[in-house]
Amino acid sequence: MKNSAQVAATVGAAVWAGIAVAARMGVVRIGAIELMFLFGPLVVVPLGMELGRMISGIGRLEKWGRRLQPAGALFAVAALCVPPGKRAGVVALGWMVVCMLMAGAGALDLLLSSWPDEGARATFIAPFIVAVGRIDLAVGGAWLVASRFGMRPMGIQEPIGLLTAVHFHFAGFATATIAAATLQAPENGGGKQRWLMRLCYLVAGMPFVVAVGFVISPVLKMGAAIVFSASVAGLAIFLRARGRRAHDGGARILLQIAAGAIFAGMVLSGAYAVADFMRSEALTIPQMARTHGILNALGFCLTGLLGWIVERNSSQRQW
Numbered sequence: 001m002k003n004s005a006q007v008a009a010t011v012g013a014a015v016w017a018g019i020a021v022a023a024r025m026g027v028v029r030i031g032a033i034e035l036m037f038l039f040g041p042l043v044v045v046p047l048g049m050e051l052g053r054m055i056s057g058i059g060r061l062e063k064w065g066r067r068l069q070p071a072g073a074l075f076a077v078a079a080l081c082v083p084p085g086k087r088a089g090v091v092a093l094g095w096m097v098v099c100m101l102m103a104g105a106g107a108l109d110l111l112l113s114s115w116p117d118e119g120a121r122a123t124f125i126a127p128f129i130v131a132v133g134r135i136d137l138a139v140g141g142a143w144l145v146a147s148r149f150g151m152r153p154m155g156i157q158e159p160i161g162l163l164t165a166v167h168f169h170f171a172g173f174a175t176a177t178i179a180a181a182t183l184q185a186p187e188n189g190g191g192k193q194r195w196l197m198r199l200c201y202l203v204a205g206m207p208f209v210v211a212v213g214f215v216i217s218p219v220l221k222m223g224a225a226i227v228f229s230a231s232v233a234g235l236a237i238f239l240r241a242r243g244r245r246a247h248d249g250g251a252r253i254l255l256q257i258a259a260g261a262i263f264a265g266m267v268l269s270g271a272y273a274v275a276d277f278m279r280s281e282a283l284t285i286p287q288m289a290r291t292h293g294i295l296n297a298l299g300f301c302l303t304g305l306l307g308w309i310v311e312r313n314s315s316q317r318q319w
Contacts, residue, residue, distance in 0.1 A: 004066065005046040005047065005049045005050035005053075005066055005069070006046070006047070006050055006309070008046040008069055008070050008073075009042075009043050009044075009046040009047045009050075011070070012041075012042030012043045012046060012070075012073060013042065013043050015042055015073075015077070016035075016038055016039055016042045016043060019035065019038065019077065020035055023035060028081055029081075030080060030081060033159050033162055033163060033166065034080045034162070036166055036294075036297055037076075037080070037144070037162060037165055037166045037169070038073075038076060038077060038080060039297050039298075039302075040140075040166070040169035040170060040173075040174075040297075041069075041072065041073035041076040041077075041095055041098075041169075042073045042076075042077070043302065044169065044170065044173075044174050044297070044301045044302065044305065045069060045073075045098075045137070045169065045173065045174075046066075046069055046070075046073075047302070047305040047306065047309065048133070048173055048174050048177045048305055049062070049065065049066050049069065049102070050305075050309055051177050051178075051181055051305050051308055051309050051312075052130045052133070052134065052177050052180075054181075054308075054309070054312050055126050055127060055130050055177070055180050055181060055184060056109065056126070056127035056130045056131070056180075057127075059105050059108065059109070061101050061102070061104045061105040061108065062101070062102060062105040062134075064101050065098050065101035065102045065105065068097060068098050068101065069098050071094065072094050072095045072097060072098035072099075073095065073098075074094075075091050075092065075093075075094025075095050076092065076094070076095040076144065078091050078094075079091040079092035079094075079095070079144070079148045080148070084147065084148055084149065084150040084158075085148075085149070085150055086149065088148035088149070088150075089145055089146075089148045089149030089150070089151075091148070092144050092145045092147075092148040092149075093145060095141055095144060096141040096142065096144070096145050098137075098141070099137040099138050099140060099141030099142075100138055100141065102134045102137045102138075103134055103135045103136075103137055103138030105131075105134055106130070106131035106132065106133070106134030106135045107131070107135060109127065109128075109130075109131040109134075110128070110131050110132070110135075113127075113128065113131075125180075125183060125197050125200060125201075126180040126181070126183045126184045126200075127180070129176050129177075129179055129180040129183070129200050129201075129203075129204045130176065130177055130180045132176055132204040132205070133172060133173045133174075133175075133176030133177050133180070133204065134173065136168045136169070136172030136173040136176065136207060137168065137169065137172075137173050139164075139168045139172070139208075139211070140164075140165045140166075140167070140168030140169045140172065140173070141165070143161055143162070143164040143165035143168065144162070144165040146161055147161040147162040147165060154215050156214065156215070160214065164211060164214070167207060167210070167211065168207060168211070170296055170297055170301050171207050171210075171228070171232075171296070172207040172208075174301040174304075174305060175203055175207075175232060175235075175300075175301070176200075176203060176204045177305065178235075178239070178258070178300075178301070178304040178305060178308065179199070179200045179203045179204065179235055180200065181308035181312075182196070182235065182238055182239050182242055182308075183196055183197065183200055185242040185243075185245075185246075185308075185311075186242070186245060192238075195234075196235075196238050199231050199234045199235050199238070200235075202227065202228070202231035203228075203231050203232055203235055206224055206227055206228035206231060207228065209224040209227075209228075210224040210225050210228055212224075213225070232262055233262070233263050235262070236258075236259045236260075236262045236263040237259070237263075239255055239258060239259040239262075239304065240255070240256060240259035240260070242255075243255025243256055243258070243259060243307060244256070246307070246311045247311065247314060248310050248311050248314040250310055251307045251308070251310040251311035251314065252307075253307075254303040254304070254306050254307030254310065255303070255304065255307035255308070255311075257299065257303045257307075258299065258300045258303040258304035258307055260299075261295045261296075261298075261299025261300045261303070262295070262296065262299065262300035262304070264295055264299075
């Protein structure tokens, strides 16, 4: 992989695997949720940066974000390897800088964009969704910092604070970027394209509603989680259909894996939302981390981002 972001993701995957082995051996004290989070800064975010560049180009703020991402990811690793407190929180600010640069790039894209007419709307929406996904990183980075300082914003206890950081890195940033790439892929039938555009709006917007629900209303939290799960399950159907038409054989395999994994993961997510609302122990947070977390992070985000990157690199057509 010649691109710097892809190189960073490759090195990050090796670092993450080393941390996972060390945690399993008891060399470092780090749990499953912490490991899940670190897969974001080390692997998923650099891949998302690269795919986002392919979709909407790159500006000055994003260039700085890409340059600082490897160092920021190491700050995130260090912050999670020490107990929560002032030192861990200050170190976590290193990753927050990268998140703010990416979010600033997304906010500028939204501010400088003008809403197009009906004919050009499909071309506009994919970069719009990428920009919203970049803003997710700022929210995720802020929750990481709060978690490592040991803060309890609005009375939210751990591991919910760190899980919120996970949520905005994976369900927010990565999923929105994959949705945008799927929207730009070749399709047959304008009616289906309009449905996918609507799904992309839901995929990009509902992570914020889910997070608000955690704070103000269990009913809103459950409803938003179910709508988000349904919208991502719908995205999986489009991802499978468009992935099957990919020119690159490896990309086809990766995208089919991504579609299957996220469909199963969203069924679990919807079930958990209902169980949580009913205060049932049928699905617990540790169980979701081992099942939904793995399906989402490894099965969907990794393979989905890689699949579209491989396809775009191999394609001879102008996207």
